[in-house]
Amino acid sequence: MTSQVSSPAEQTDAALVGEQRASGNGAEGKEVRRLDRVIIRFAGDSGDGMQLTGDRFTSETASFGNDLSTLPNFPAEIRAPAGTLPGVSSFQLHFADHDILTPGDAPNVLVAMNPAALKANIGDVPRGADIIVNTDEFTKRPMAKVGYATSPLEDGSLEAYHVHPVPLTTLTIEALKDFGLSRKEAERSKNMFALGLLSWMYHRPTEGTEAFLRAKFAKKPDIAEANVTAFRAGWNFGETTEDFAVSYEVAPATKAFPTGTYRNISGNLALSYGLIAAGRQADLPLYLGSYPITPASDILHELSKHKNFGVRTFQAEDEIAGIGAALGAAFGGALAVTTTSGPGVALKSETIGLAVSLELPLLVVDIQRGGPSTGLPTKTEQADLLQAMYGRNGEAPVPIVAPRTPADCFDAALDAARIALTYRTPVFLLSDGYLANGSEPWRIPDVDELPDLRVQFASGPNHQLADGTEVFWPYKRDGQTLARPWAVPGTPGLEHRIGGIEKQDGTGNISYDPANHDFMVRTRQAKIDGIEVPDIAVDDPADDSGQGARTLVLGWGSTYGPITAAVRRVRRSGEHIAQAHLRHLNPFPRNLGEVLARYDKVIVPEMNLGQLATLLRARYLVDARSHTQVSGMPFKAEQLAEVFKEAIND
DSSP states (O other), rough: OOOESSOOOOOOOOOOSEEEEEEEEEEGGEEEEEEEEEEEEEEETTTTHHHHHHHHHHHHHHTTTEEEEEEOOSSSSOOOTTTSSGGGEEEEEEEEEEEEOSEEESSEEEESSSSSHHHHHHOOOOOOEEEEEEGGOOOOHHHHHOOOSSOTTSSSTTTSEEEEEOOHHHHHHTTGGGOOOOHHHHHOOOOHHHHHHHHHHOOOOOOHHHHHHHHHHHTTHHHHHHHHHHHHHHHHHHHHOOOOOEEEEEEEOOOOOOOOOEEEEEEEHEEEEEEEEHHHHTTEEEEEEOOOOOHHHHHHHTTOOOGTTTTTEEEOSSHHHHHHHHHHHHHOOOEEEEEEOOHHHHHHHHHHHHHHTOOOOOOEEEEEEEEETTTTTTOOOOEEEEEEHSSSSSOOOHHHHHHHHSHHHHHHHHHHHHHHHHOOOOEEEEEEHHHHHHEEEEEEEEEGSOOOOOOOOOOSSEEEEESSSOOOOOOOOOTTTTTOOOOOOOOTTTTOOSSSSSSTTTTHHHHHOOOHHHHHHHHHHHHTTTTOOOOOOOOOOOOOOOOSEEEEEEGGGHHHHHHHHHHHHHHHTTTTEEEESSSEEOOOTTTTTHHHHHHHHEEESSSSHHHHHHHHHHHHOOOOEEEEEOOOSSSOOHHHHHHHHHHHOO
């Protein structure tokens, strides 16, 4: 869904917690309180539809014009054991009337569909928060499954919270009694009842959800109307019950966005659109060779819908076949892409090395997840950086680009395509599960804002021999970029050898000459080192005396949101701290060494055991301080703020 924003761009510092700004009376005398922000978490079994519920609430919030950030969190199993802690699925949404950066540290409202959902999430809920529980599920057997000897709704353990007991299942079945559905079929709509209740509580639009349900179940109109009825029943329950005496308003974030048309977008969807845009801007067919793997599969699913834009997708039998087909498409003149996660990168490594040797453009999209091996398929991590940098035999340098937010995945895809096409090289695009599944508002760009990525294919001879004969040399390089010519197979006179054995400089003939190999290795490295990337920008506001910070926080990838939110908190407390964020990890920006040298302390938060910090220490001999986390979850802003304060005062 899209929304129009016509105010100028303006970022505001948010309060650390949602604050009541005004209050009044709503319909039927109920109080309406205005908040600046809210964090809601829906939690239940993986079969309870929590991801759908959260997604619909998010879509309506986006159409209303709030700034938002989401955190879906679900089990790796397709259908985890019902009623167990490992089977809990949750969806957290942070929305506000101002610019926000993270899904929030702790929910103001928890919707718990069963005892497992309550127990799995209560540790994150702050005192005084609202908890809405489905009392129908708090019976002896479900509680025993998760270790509740007595009901937490009755034993006083929840006295610190505002608990709203709601028999969601019973109310849903009662609302749908005229539809002739079985009890099991009717129960499936209880998530829509909950969505209706929360939509009433926070004054969310309803038309979009009703239209969505009718479209989703168009082939089963009775089921569609049952879900709409359950949704409306939840809304009406909030309006009429005495337990919910207050509803809340969160105004649109009119000052948070530049002028434009916006839509809510996830990282994987933004990345898919970026790849399509890159193909169009390059005037090349887009080819995806891929094997399904969490959390990258959504890109394959999305790109398969867009054949009208010259997109061709191939679901291969394995990871090796996927990248092999993509590299073949690159040889044939396409903008070639392969998508995967960490385990797939390991399998693709030999073919990535072949792409380095052939010097052909290829985008390797790695949506990082928890490892090693199968690890945590549905959780996030940043632990593939060193694999992307060095995970091939021989000297095989590959550029690395990392987006920082879900919406930024669009621009990062275009940037990665620019590098691949300009310099004739494979490029790593390192996203992760947090960005891939999370969402935020995205301003839809005008076409004339997009870069021109068109390339010139080789069309004839490019070298003259001593006897005057004109020939085609496949490894005769551009003097500025060191890129070799891209010759499409079938072009008369441009026949040349390909393969993994070392080639002679210029001619492309097979060569075992030691001096030639040394020259080719150094030339390929020089090509990557010479890639043009923007200087890194530093956010270092000086105080009234003109004195800047002595501590720098340097991040990369998806740590941008938590780091920036934490930096804002530290500055509000009166401390001086600077921030910079890397998009290009190979090559590094040319001014990075000079920036690092300006600060007494450099802190590097990463969702790994310090991989970027290791590279910085080796390259720049700087004492980079790692702050690491490998829990499968993103950093919390409050946690980072405390780390930064300790470092400043150390």
